[in-house]
Amino acid sequence: MKIASWNVNSxxxxxxxxxxxxxxxxxxxxxxxxxxxxxxxxxRKPFEDAGYHLYISGQKSYNGxxxxxxxxxxxxxxxxxxxxxxELTDDLDEQKRVITGVINNIRIVNLYVPNGSSVGSEKYDYxxxxxxxxxxxxxxxxxxxxxxFCVCGDFNIALEAIDIYSSKVKETDIMASPAERSxxxxxxxxxxxxxxxxxxxxxxxxxxxxxxxxxxxxxRGWRIDHHYLTxxxxxxxxxxxxxxxxxxxxxxxxxxxxxxxxxxPV
DNA sequence: ATGGCGAATGCAATTCGA
Numbered sequence: 316m317k318i319a320s321w322n323v324n325s326x327x328x329x330x331x332x333x334x335x336x337x338x339x340x341x342x343x344x345x346x347x348x349x350x351x352x353x354x355x356x357x358x359r360k361p362f363e364d365a366g367y368h369l370y371i372s373g374q375k376s377y378n379g380x381x382x383x384x385x386x387x388x389x390x391x392x393x394x395x396x397x398x399x400x401x402e403l404t405d406d407l408d409e410q411k412r413v414i415t416g417v418i419n420n421i422r423i424v425n426l427y428v429p430n431g432s433s434v435g436s437e438k439y440d441y442x443x444x445x446x447x448x449x450x451x452x453x454x455x456x457x458x459x460x461x462x463x464f465c466v467c468g469d470f471n472i473a474l475e476a477i478d479i480y481s482s483k484v485k486e487t488d489i490m491a492s493p494a495e496r497s498x499x500x501x502x503x504x505x506x507x508x509x510x511x512x513x514x515x516x517x518x519x520x521x522x523x524x525x526x527x528x529x530x531x532x533x534x535r536g537w538r539i540d541h542h543y544l545t546x547x548x549x550x551x552x553x554x555x556x557x558x559x560x561x562x563x564x565x566x567x568x569x570x571x572x573x574x575x576x577x578x579x580p581v
Numbered sequence: 582a583t584g585g586c587g588a589a590t591g592c593a594a595t596t597c598g599a
Contacts, residue, residue, distance in 0.1 A: 324587075328587085328589095349598085375589085376588085430597085431599090525586075526587055527586045528584090569587080569599080
């Protein structure tokens with residue numbers, strides 16, 4: 316079973332790239348982030364014609380997540396509230412950043428973690444608050460009757476120095492600040508492991524490159540798109556690769572898709 | 582240190598992303 320994650324930076328702008336990529340890479344589940352479209356305007360038909368069931372949670376202009384699956388998904392919910400309740404969710408479901416579903420007793424959680432703008436900003440505080448609730452959300456799922464899961468998406472956090480092209484990472488750099496990293500480490504402490512690092516120990520492997528200053532050509536990137544697996548699934552992982560090819564296509568997303576393969580029947 | 586690029590909105594210029 317193959318599960319891919321791709322921040323597409325607008326599903327409408329990237330529709331043809333997505334269809335071309337899926338033709339070459341007919342993954343079982345594709346998790347999209349930054350669809351940037353309300354549900355009524357999501358281009359469903361081309362993906363349904365390509366053989367996928369769609370589960371979407373979008374909003375105008377910003378954010379938005381979607382699950383595309385060859386087989387129908389069970390137990391689909393969008394947002395935190397369905398899992399943690401209204402009280403704890405507060406206003407954190409206004410931005411559409413979470414969608415989950417179950418296939419073959421494996422839960423897939425698709426996330427678009429807030430960017431945070433800059434360290435110390437209001438958006439940074441929002442990001443840390445969001446990550447705190449994410450931990451509770453995942454703890455509840457871990458204790459549910461579908462305890463094995465793959466949490467993937469755009470985390471907007473580079474966990475280690477080798478996940479960033481520059482060796483000059485400052486504590487004030489968004490996506491690399493100590494508070495962001497420890498918030499993510501606390502989440503992983505519930506029992507999640509980085510599928511990519513099971514197979515690749517060295518640096519210079521990235522999933523996002525700035526559109527500006529020719530960053531991709533010079534491989535000046537960050538690895539901020541991740542697949543985290545519960546122990547039983549981590550054991551079953553047989554590969555995890557970042558497909559940099561579509562990043563070189565014309566008018567690309569600034570992110571590349573990341574694909575994990577599990578030795579499990581679909 | 583700054584700005585650079587791209588998408589959305591909505592029709593010019595601004596906001597946001599990372």
